[in-house]
Amino acid sequence: MTLESVIRQFVKEKLELIMRGEIKHFLELEQAGTSNMRNGYYQRNPDTQYGRIEGLLVPRDRNGEFQTQLFAPYQRHTGWLEEAIIRIYQSGMSTREIGKFIERILGNAYSPATISRITDVVKEDIEKWHHRPLSKRYSVLYLDGLYVKLRRDTVEKEV
Template structure:
């Protein structure tokens, strides 16, 4: 998928190059718009599913519908973004994109785990995240994220091994041969 050049020109109009990728860069706006659009679509699907269900016998409940929005600050790869999360009257909506009580996009957690897997300490990860993304993440937050996946890592390390693993070694020798002298 390619992005229309006219759209890019309109987005960059009146902005300096430093405004494009900084903490308050241009990426925050489309991230916010896309996330809010996805959350709104999730709400539509949720309400449609509830309308399809029949209420329990003897209960005549009014139909569930939208009931405003609440703001939530979410940490993304490009910094912090304030999202307007849709609400509904019954309070049964649990978004999948950013679940209740979640304050970071899932990609952000994966990056922290990958840095930890490469042997970086929590303080080094904290400094790296603050330097690159401009987000202050405490060492306790980083530890909590890595501890959350540690159970899965331990289970994978202790899994039963297969009786046979095929291994293929490939070797090659490159020789330059001069012909004609």
């Protein structure tokens, strides 16, 4: 058993524990005096920052009124993915490259259109940053360089 699978199992157990507490609280306090009661579980496979959690048991009630506060209905992944995509996009990676990167991490394919919809949230912020007023004076100068060895026909080593 790998460390990643141990962590995913631990997260799964804790999420299920929290949801059992949520439905208990929901039925005892919010549904007191009604005939509503537990009605088993349904399974979800959410993508988290720890990887995909297979077979997460989400409790349900007979009237279908209970909703866990851990994630929204039909939500496949937690908000960490959107934040990561936005940060990667801000650093200059293309939507296709981001899609391939996410696919390598999670095993799920995300189309460039999906990535674009997520990154549309920050396009306005990026535009504002590009057009912000700059100070006339800066106290720090940052230089970056690249050292590449070349070999040509006439010169054996050239930098």
